[in-house]
Amino acid sequence: MIIDLPDTTASQVSKTLVRIRDEAGAVALGRVLTLIITSEIGEEEDVIAAANEASREHPMRIIVVSTDSAGATARLDAEIRVGGDAGASEVIVLRAHGETATDLRGLVTGLLLPDAPVVSWWPGECPDAVCDTPLGRLAQRRITDSAATSDPRSTLARIASGYRPGDTDFAWTRLTLWRAQLAAALDQPPYEPITRVQVAGAPDSPSTALLAAWLGLRLQVPVEIDVADGNPSSGIHRVVLHRASGEISLERTRTGIVELHQPGQPMHELSLPRRGLRECLAEELRRLDPDDEFGAVLESGFGSSTAA
Template identity: 65%
Template sequence: MIVDLPDTTTSQISKSLVKIREEGGAVALGRVLTLIIAAKPGTEEEAIEAANDASREHPMRVIVIATEPGAEARLDAEIRVGGDAGASEVIILHAVGDAATDEQSLVMGLLLPDAPVVTWWPGAAPEVPGASPLGRIAHRRITDASAQPDPQGALGRLADSYLPGDTDFAWTRLTLWRAQLAAVLDQPPYEPVTAVQVAGSADSPSTTLLAAWLHDTLGAETEYELTHRPDSHGIHGVSLVRPSGTVDLIRSVTNVATLTQPNQPTHDLALPRRNLRDCLADELRRLDPDELYGEVITTALADLGAPTTITTGALA
């Protein structure tokens, strides 16, 4: 069910939600959180689709707020429930002019009572997410450095503005890589790693965070290359140097990585790039601060040093 509410108010939106529940049987019982999506007008649908998919694991109320300047103050809304909203209620707010100046007031009356709040900026994020109007009311704040005009530069801004509760999809996309590398190092021979090499695309902040995490965790000399390859994105591969030889985990084919170890057969492993739905569902599984991310973004990243940026090439 989709209900359009042109030129409305938050009070009228709340009354419409109550009416929909009473007449259609849709209820908010079982909703575990409120997800606020701050999106640019015209870009909302991809984020809504990811939220609807994630809601099957995390039933929630989704409030999408899109603002733009204008001479006339106006608030248009749309409510989606049932099959049009997965296992969530979706409230889309399109605010123009003076109606867009106070985002916090627009959403406060629509939050689920006594439920955690998560704010997600799928595109451009505030300079200090935790101090922004929508960030101050959130338990968790999700940004995406890869969606910024300068993905690598965005990491530095995230480090400077970090507050407990912040996280970024550039970190979430590392979950499978971190798990696979940890599994390799948890097997014999139990030797120290003496050097680390990481390679990835220049538009991949995840590559930089992976290098920072490995450098911090292993305490080994770490080099990382950021390459400009129009045919490839994301992380390309990792090499871990140990006394008995080098462990290579290289993703030269989309969604598949090759693991090569001394005196071991070569294995092909599923290592797909995580989509928005997977990243969002992963982040919604925990509503407490991600302390490891905080350590990596604020401390390990500063200790990493500068990358080697080249035009073409792969992991040495």
């Protein structure tokens, strides 16, 4: 069910939610958090679809704040989606025009679930120091996606400079499977120390920079980044760990598949699919405490690797 509320107010949206609950039995019971998504008008549907899918694992209230600050007329249009149109969640879409778009905190405060955690997500371009923004100050966790911005590497550098505990970025979440496979490869004999590391990836891949930083931080060895290896695909292309008995390499050879090469062992093909918005969002919503490992990489390791 979708209820349209053109030219409305945040107070009227809240009253309509109460009426829906009383008349249709749609209640907030079982909702574990409020997710606030910041978007631009006309770009909401893909992120709503991802949040709806994630809500099947994490039932929540989704508040989408879409803005058009360049509009001449101050106006708030809203939609409330419940039932089949909202997955396992309640979706409130607020489209703020003109001056109405300047007070985002005021728009959402009365719509938050009482006594429930708040997570804010910027799926596209994000402001500097998101923790200091009006919606960032409301949230326990703040999610950005540097890979979805116009200049991913510069965005990641800005995120690092303004990092506060509770911040995370999908460029880091997309590394979970890579980190697990590399850790598993090192958890086998001969247990020799790694002497150096090479990481290759696309020039605009923030995940490549983060993986190199994580390996350098945890292995305490030089890490070389190659962003000109001739592979036209996006993301991470290859990781090579050097040690006395030979190289361990993990290389993406085709979509969803990587090859693992180890000295004295046959080559193994492993499933390592690229993670979409739904998978990344669901993983981040499983924990509402700060991601200390991500913070350590940004504060101590990010930017310490050398480019080839």
